[in-house]
Amino acid sequence: MILVLLLFLLFPASAFAVTPVDFAGGYALEVEPGFPLQRLELPLEVYNSSVRSDLGDLRVFNAAGEEVPMHLRRMAPASVPPVSLPMFRLGVPGEGRDFDVRLQVRVSERGSVVETLVRPPDEENRLILLDATAAKAGLGVLRFVLGEGSVMLRVAVRGSDDLSTWHDAGGGVLARMEHGSGRILQDRIALSGRAWKYYTVTGTQDLSALESASGELGAAQAERRFAPLAGTLVAPDTYECVLPAGLPADLLDLGETDNAVLGVEVLAPDGDGWRQSSRGVLFRTTVDGQRLMGEGLALRVNQGRFRIVLQGMSAPLRIGWLPHELVFMVQGEGPFTLAVGNPSVQPGPELLARMLDHGGSSTPMGRAALGAWRTLGGEERLKPPLAYTKVALWAVLGLGVALLGAMAWHLARGLDGTGRS
Secondary structure: OHHHHHHHHHOOHHHOOOOHHHOOEEEEEEOOOOOOEEEEEOOHHHHHHOOOOOOOOOEEEOOOOOEOOEEEEEOOOOOOOOEEEOEEEEEOOOOOOOOOOOOOEEEOOOOOEEEEOOOOOOOOOOEEEEEOOOOOOOEEEEEEEEOOOOEEEEEEEEEEOOOOOOEEEEEEEEEEEEEOOEEEEEOEEEEOOOOOOEEEEEEOOOOOOEEEEEEEEOOOOOOOEEEEOOOEEEEOOEEEEEOOOOOOEEEEEEOOOOOEEEEEEEEEEEOOEEEEEEEEEEEEEEEOOEEEEOOOEEOOOOOOEEEEEEEOOOOOEEEEEOOEEEEEEOOOOOOEEEEEOOOOOOOOOOOOHHHHHOOHHHOOOEEOEEEEEEEOOOHHHHOOOOOHHHHHHHHHHHHHHHHHHHHHHHHHHHHHHHHHO
């Protein structure tokens, strides 16, 4: 009997089946007909409604209030290392004329550049050939290592598959400048159009500051989402910010502004104080008609609470993240509801995870849309969870003391009766 009571008390309430009224509210889900599996990119309002850092309080219910299988996954792109691009300096292209490298390059049977047969003048070089034949997929970005000191280069990029016919592939400004709050660095050129086996980089200035080059694959990736960042002023030039617990924000960047250079220091909670998490320069400006825009600053904070210290003229900020994708099964009759908001509810069973991991992700899926919000269990569900384990232990301890007292009392009565007989 004691064992049964103990198991009952230690069994968490969250292990019982949940219903829609166990959550504060929910969003109607509009499904695309004809697909048993539906996918939904979580919008910002869902992150705002969740009260768990792991988004474990999300459930999907059908019209009968039955929980349907679902799986929550991060829409992060696969981590692919950059491809090193051999660099060959070819010289100065003719003024006002197109360049021709057909007779200057020798390639292997696989198409890789073996050597260039014409060497550049010693005084300067304005034409560089990049060999991208080792890339297993099309490149989306060229990234360069810039030499020390201040650098400002406007370059044009062209591509070819045969070293004979060349096509425009991109262009922009490469820059490295020292700033009072840090360093401005723009070391990448986005490629436009199709991918090529070979690229040339030309400039109106000496390109000897380009020390090496690499390529980043341009495969389709999850699109980063952004939202304006607001904070509370807690000290001069220092703002404290709090983000939704489950929002996977990992980037801090400038918001809507045309010209700004801003030094930023990010502080993360550390006991009773704060420690530096990251520091850098955010910039966005136009130089000679070319846009200079930084990649933002990595945001590494826990529980969405951090401080930012601004150095320079204030400018609007924004946060960026790669969203989660919710996949659920259309099981039972609709309409379907995405319920959210209960800190005591633990993550549900991952019934779809195994299927999606074994090729199910290639199955055609409908695109669900988030509908209107409606109240389910109300704000009462947002209260912090009761410490069930602590309560259970105290209850078991109290029960054990009571049982021991009862046993001692019965034993004493028995001994007393034996003595009188």
